[in-house]
Amino acid sequence: MVKVAILGYGVVGSGVAEVLANHLESIAKRAKEEIRIKYILDIRDFPDSPFADRFTKSFDQIVNDPEVQVVAEVMGGLDPAFDYVKRCLLAGKSVVTSNKELVAAKGAELLKIAQEKNVNFLFEASVGGGIPIIRPISQCLAANDVIEIAGILNGTTNFILTKMIREQMSFEDALALAQKLGYAERNPAADIEGHDACRKICILSSLAYGKHVYPEQVHTEGITKITLQDVEYAASWGGVIKLIGQVKKLDDGRIDVVVAPMFIEENSQLANVDDVFNGILVRGDATGDVVFYGKGAGKLPTASAVVADIIDCVKHFKARKYLYWEDGAEQYVLPYEDSVVSMYIRGHAQDVDAAAEKAGDLFGKIRRLYRDGADEQEFAFVTTQEMKVREIQEKVEALQKSGVSVDSMIRVSDL
Amino acid sequence: MVKVAILGYGVVGSGVAEVLANHLESIAKRAKEEIRIKYILDIRDFPDSPFADRFTKSFDQIVNDPEVQVVAEVMGGLDPAFDYVKRCLLAGKSVVTSNKELVAAKGAELLKIAQEKNVNFLFEASVGGGIPIIRPISQCLAANDVIEIAGILNGTTNFILTKMIREQMSFEDALALAQKLGYAERNPAADIEGHDACRKICILSSLAYGKHVYPEQVHTEGITKITLQDVEYAASWGGVIKLIGQVKKLDDGRIDVVVAPMFIEENSQLANVDDVFNGILVRGDATGDVVFYGKGAGKLPTASAVVADIIDCVKHFKARKYLYWEDGAEQYVLPYEDSVVSMYIRGHAQDVDAAAEKAGDLFGKIRRLYRDGADEQEFAFVTTQEMKVREIQEKVEALQKSGVSVDSMIRVSDL
Numbered sequence: 001m002v003k004v005a006i007l008g009y010g011v012v013g014s015g016v017a018e019v020l021a022n023h024l025e026s027i028a029k030r031a032k033e034e035i036r037i038k039y040i041l042d043i044r045d046f047p048d049s050p051f052a053d054r055f056t057k058s059f060d061q062i063v064n065d066p067e068v069q070v071v072a073e074v075m076g077g078l079d080p081a082f083d084y085v086k087r088c089l090l091a092g093k094s095v096v097t098s099n100k101e102l103v104a105a106k107g108a109e110l111l112k113i114a115q116e117k118n119v120n121f122l123f124e125a126s127v128g129g130g131i132p133i134i135r136p137i138s139q140c141l142a143a144n145d146v147i148e149i150a151g152i153l154n155g156t157t158n159f160i161l162t163k164m165i166r167e168q169m170s171f172e173d174a175l176a177l178a179q180k181l182g183y184a185e186r187n188p189a190a191d192i193e194g195h196d197a198c199r200k201i202c203i204l205s206s207l208a209y210g211k212h213v214y215p216e217q218v219h220t221e222g223i224t225k226i227t228l229q230d231v232e233y234a235a236s237w238g239g240v241i242k243l244i245g246q247v248k249k250l251d252d253g254r255i256d257v258v259v260a261p262m263f264i265e266e267n268s269q270l271a272n273v274d275d276v277f278n279g280i281l282v283r284g285d286a287t288g289d290v291v292f293y294g295k296g297a298g299k300l301p302t303a304s305a306v307v308a309d310i311i312d313c314v315k316h317f318k319a320r321k322y323l324y325w326e327d328g329a330e331q332y333v334l335p336y337e338d339s340v341v342s343m344y345i346r347g348h349a350q351d352v353d354a355a356a357e358k359a360g361d362l363f364g365k366i367r368r369l370y371r372d373g374a375d376e377q378e379f380a381f382v383t384t385q386e387m388k389v390r391e392i393q394e395k396v397e398a399l400q401k402s403g404v405s406v407d408s409m410i411r412v413s414d415l
Numbered sequence: 416m417v418k419v420a421i422l423g424y425g426v427v428g429s430g431v432a433e434v435l436a437n438h439l440e441s442i443a444k445r446a447k448e449e450i451r452i453k454y455i456l457d458i459r460d461f462p463d464s465p466f467a468d469r470f471t472k473s474f475d476q477i478v479n480d481p482e483v484q485v486v487a488e489v490m491g492g493l494d495p496a497f498d499y500v501k502r503c504l505l506a507g508k509s510v511v512t513s514n515k516e517l518v519a520a521k522g523a524e525l526l527k528i529a530q531e532k533n534v535n536f537l538f539e540a541s542v543g544g545g546i547p548i549i550r551p552i553s554q555c556l557a558a559n560d561v562i563e564i565a566g567i568l569n570g571t572t573n574f575i576l577t578k579m580i581r582e583q584m585s586f587e588d589a590l591a592l593a594q595k596l597g598y599a600e601r602n603p604a605a606d607i608e609g610h611d612a613c614r615k616i617c618i619l620s621s622l623a624y625g626k627h628v629y630p631e632q633v634h635t636e637g638i639t640k641i642t643l644q645d646v647e648y649a650a651s652w653g654g655v656i657k658l659i660g661q662v663k664k665l666d667d668g669r670i671d672v673v674v675a676p677m678f679i680e681e682n683s684q685l686a687n688v689d690d691v692f693n694g695i696l697v698r699g700d701a702t703g704d705v706v707f708y709g710k711g712a713g714k715l716p717t718a719s720a721v722v723a724d725i726i727d728c729v730k731h732f733k734a735r736k737y738l739y740w741e742d743g744a745e746q747y748v749l750p751y752e753d754s755v756v757s758m759y760i761r762g763h764a765q766d767v768d769a770a771a772e773k774a775g776d777l778f779g780k781i782r783r784l785y786r787d788g789a790d791e792q793e794f795a796f797v798t799t800q801e802m803k804v805r806e807i808q809e810k811v812e813a814l815q816k817s818g819v820s821v822d823s824m825i826r827v828s829d830l
Contacts, residue, residue: 026560131705135550143725145441269708272687286434290707291707292705300700301701304556304558304701306558308554
């Protein structure tokens, strides 16, 4: 019998306890060992929980108990999660986590400790909830060079954008609805500002290319500035707006990584990933495009991914798993201004035709977009010639100097 | 250094050699060992191959060489593949294969030998080509009860159906085009009669539910009888026709498994899986729907999956992998006639309104379908009340006795 501890009894933690208890037999069959919860760490009391006798408020009790072989960290946040996970690994316990903030900030460091202590540190649940993605990238695609990963990595923002696209709901109304339905937190910043998606693309990048990418290295835009006008222009262009986390390997060994709303063509595999669903595209040199799709969050999907990692730890006490990446480096990420992209630009001017002509002069070929109900001073276009973000910014400044107001800029994806 | 042998130098085999040679360094890094091809078994000569010095015509040389630790069987077919694989496992070598016919027919037996000999028998490439699916089901979804698996498992038939749907090409023309493009073989029976998809759903069923399902236990229909009329009626119903392999767990412990063309609703995740792509939906009790999408065949995707398995073997010489299922049983699969379904039925009659009325009397509520250009004697409908296939067959007989000719019957999926 293997004894495990769960750190944190929030949504995911209670789900992990539930899955372990409800699938006791089938899990024992798969793990070839019975798996029992010995402790649940939480500062709150849960006298009515079916696990009431397992609760403790003392982390030391857990870390000092040699019977505990696997620890599931599902508290979230860095403090005290980082300290706890580190101490568990140093104490020779395997750790699994759903904590994307922790893995994105401290993955390399924790993987190194795990390697030194010959234990496992697994985190399938940190990206994509119940969608298998960490393991497929690290194992199944091992014989591939990953050319690019791009994904809709955050369900909350995807729900909001879907409501804006399909039902012409305003951003504010869609956010309020997401909060009402429990898809968005009261403080939704981590989702709508793109930080959550950023952590996930950091984890995927680190895994795919073997070197840690830190959230502060990634240019990150949220969806708070997206308006219904933009959504309409995207439709007239032939697509939709999605919040995309994307990383590409460059020929010089660096990576180009970004989180931003993007215009996505209608026939792209990611364009139809709607509502709270996530979709992750992995482009390999041998496999071509492989897409993983499913609910990217939620109590049971995430909990089941955590439990799958626990099972994997139990099966691999002797043989460590494969997961590893090196520390990051300062010059490893291409500066955002050097990314080469096309851009959608919306603005207004006294004379929109003159403004469009000016834009054409500046950007080379442009494609003007139109929408019903636009007032006479509004205009929009996409640049059709790719150029560095830096150049686009310079040209936008020049456009503004000529008397045009630029109200919105959104990347045009090549997905 | 680990030495491997490749059995068969056809499309996949030459791809495996190519991937191993081209990714030598990155594979060594991932496997933590250099992986070298020692032998390639083929009855043909390849004097101009870069691997010319590794070819042998003697299987005995391979199986008797203790240096060979991993064997990749990529010959296809049962004879001599089964004998070779069995002897390699008995000789204590790990085996990986892309051979779905072998795994579908002999999986339980070979997995048992692998277990006894404490070696690995892996077959990620046998389903979905380069799409990771075997491992995600067995590992990542380990904490789930798999309620259902349904997939577009054969790229050739999906290409043909896509051409029929999107370009109104006839079945015969689409097949000829598929052959011209190399997507279909000169003898296309295994694809178009559904046998290939059948082998794959057998493997997925065996894996998901732990008991072997044999191809002869699975009701299998191909797409040779699908006409452009059917495609048009599917569109007027609000969907498309796809060849689906599907398995569901029943409450009594049996499974309901089938391969057949089905009407799929337009907004289903599988409806937009087009051309040679595969899409596989796994419905778990905790994760909900997870979909895997990508190219299901092809030299390099399949080869990269084989090589990923080789890497996994090399990493797990000490700790055997998880894959295992029991022998099958005769009563384990629900008889097809007991499946409960809705059905699309197309026929012709002197008086189509009278025929439709008769159908309504027999089937309860029906929904009539219409298409442009139908002649006066043609009619089609879907039954809206689910019933056993056996009952539907009886009612169809009754309908025919009333003077109606039934020309086509296609299942209506609930996907």
